[in-house]
Amino acid sequence: MxxxxxxxxxxxxxxxxxxxxxxxxxxxxxxxxxxxxxxxxxxxxxxxxxxxxxxxxxxxxxxxxxxxxxxxxxxxxxxxxxxxxxxxxxxxxxxxxxxxxxxxxxxxxxxxxxxxxxxxxxxxxxxxxxxxxxxxxxxxxxxxxxxxxxxxxxxxxxxxxxxxxxxxxxxxxxxxxxxxxxxxxxxxxxxxxxxxxxxxxxxxxxxxxxxxxxxxxxxxxxxxxxxxxxxxxxxxxxxxxxxxxxxxxxxxxxxxxxxxxxxxxxxxxxxxxxxxxxxxxxxVMANRLNDVMRFLTVFATIFIPLTFVAGVYGMNFQHMPELGLRWAYPAFWGLIVALGGGMIVYFRKKGWL
Missing domain, CATH: 3.30.460.20 (CorA soluble domain-like)
Incomplete structure (x- = not known):
């Protein structure tokens, strides 16, 4: 009833x-x-x-x-x-x-x-x-x-x-x-x-x-x-x-x-x-969602230039001068680490992380 x-x-x-x-x-x-x-x-x-x-x-x-x-x-x-x-x-x-x-x-x-x-x-x-x-x-x-x-x-x-x-x-x-x-x-x-x-x-x-x-x-x-x-x-x-x-x-x-x-x-x-x-x-749930979205956005933003660099050197062109150099592979990773680390430091200074 x-x-x-x-x-x-x-x-x-x-x-x-x-x-x-x-x-x-x-x-x-x-x-x-x-x-x-x-x-x-x-x-x-x-x-x-x-x-x-x-x-x-x-x-x-x-x-x-x-x-x-x-x-x-x-x-x-x-x-x-x-x-x-x-x-x-x-x-x-x-x-x-x-x-x-x-x-x-x-x-x-x-x-x-x-x-x-x-x-x-x-x-x-x-x-x-x-x-x-x-x-x-x-x-x-x-x-x-x-x-x-x-x-x-x-x-x-x-x-x-x-x-x-x-x-x-x-x-x-x-x-x-x-x-x-x-x-x-x-x-x-x-x-x-x-x-x-x-x-x-x-x-x-x-x-x-x-x-x-x-x-x-x-x-x-x-x-x-x-x-x-x-x-x-x-x-x-x-x-x-x-x-x-x-x-x-x-x-x-x-x-x-x-x-x-x-x-x-x-x-x-x-x-x-x-x-x-x-x-x-x-x-509270909206704030938690905002925190998650902010983290994902920062994470995605960091990987955008890294993906660009990896995409450029992942192309199958035959004539790419850098690919023939002995230090090309470690230089690639150095560039990736420098870009990622620099963006993380920048975002921390801005208070986004």
Whole structure:
């Protein structure tokens, strides 16, 4: 499947609001996980159905319900019916190529983001994260099991920080904070190698290094593809007029905005740096080619008069007076050495050798 643009053949001809899964199926069956907490208690469970999630939400406190695996459209429909999610929202959840965005509704806010992670082959992968943020309920939808929220879960379990004393919008902000910090970590890992390329480009350019530069340009382009709309989404969320993200959330949204700006600027920086590496590589290779051409040109120039002399005395004319002399052969070589040596000395004085 294409990394930069996913096919939407299944959605062709469908009306707006049609809940159709678009993307790669990454799990055998969906998995529901629920964390319900208040300042005193924490409860974790894996409910069997969306109805069980509704029941957990009715017991008070803050509820974080997470669905791993989006290919079962019937579960999304049940979430829509149980929590009054519009069909257009469910359509965005099921479409894993959805552009990051933030939208405010009457009772909740919908956020679509991208989580980045780095594979063992240094290839960047992206996964869609969708959120429906209510005052005391946070619904998150992921493509597969495994995310960057272990630190947040640990803070909830241990009661460290303010997360247990806050509501669902704060929890959503904490999750987005983890997403952006992980994006920065991915960029930092790529950046370490990109910065190291600078000396190699100047000292030891090779076809393998050129291939690596192009690989990293592709990965940075992939990161920028997701970070630019992520940055727009965070800025829009910071300007939200929803009561869910009121004045008490402004400091946390400002910090999130700073992280988004930092990640986007770092990606732009390394994109430019890779462009500089490529230009430097081409410059070094051009200089090496110029050195080779200069050597060959000087070499050919030295041999032009030597070839002329050898050509003159290599002609098969019968009457050539010099050929009959006893010292003609050593004189010929003396002339050749004198011409060649003199031209070499001259070129060295000129700095051409």
């Amino acid at each position: 294409a990394r930069f643009l996913r096919k939407i053949d299944r959605k062709a001809g469908q009306p707006p609001g049609a809940v159709i899964f678009v993307g790669e199926r990454k799990m055998e069956r969906p998995r529901l996980r629920v964390i319900r907490f208040d300042p005193q208690t924490v409860q974790e469970e894996e409910p069997e159905s969306v109805e069980d999630v509704q029941a957990a939400a009715s017991r008070g406190g803050v509820l974080w319900a997470n669905l791993d695996g989006l290919h079962d459209e019937s579960i999304l429909h049940r979430f829509g019916a149980g929590f009054d999610l519009p069909s257009l929202v469910l359509e965005d959840v099921a479409n894993t190529s959805q552009r990051p965005k933030a939208e405010d509704f009457e009772e909740f806010s919908f956020i679509c983001a991208r989580m980045l992670w780095l594979g063992e082959d240094r290839q960047v992968h992206a996964e869609q994260l969708s959120m429906a943020v209510f005052s005391s309920v946070l619904l998150t939808f992921q493509e597969r099991t495994g995310d960057v929220f272990d630190a947040v879960r640990q803070r909830i379990r241990s009661g460290r920080g303010r997360v247990r004393r806050r509501d669902a919008p704060y929890l959503a902000c904490a999750l987005l904070d983890s997403v952006m910090e992980n994006c920065i970590r991915v960029i930092e890992v790529l950046g370490e190698r990109i910065e190291d390329m600078g000396e190699e480009v100047l000292n030891d350019p090779s076809p393998e290094l050129l291939e690596e530069i192009h690989e990293y340009r592709r990965e940075v382009a992939y990161v920028r593809k997701h970070l630019r709309p992520m940055r727009e989404m965070v800025h829009r969320l910071a300007r939200s007029e929803s009561e869910l993200f009121g004045p008490d959330m402004r400091p946390f949204l400002d910090e999130l905005t700073d992280l988004a700006d930092q990640a986007s600027e770092a990606a732009d920086l390394y994109r430019d740096m890779l462009g500089d590496h490529l230009n430097a590589y081409n410059m």
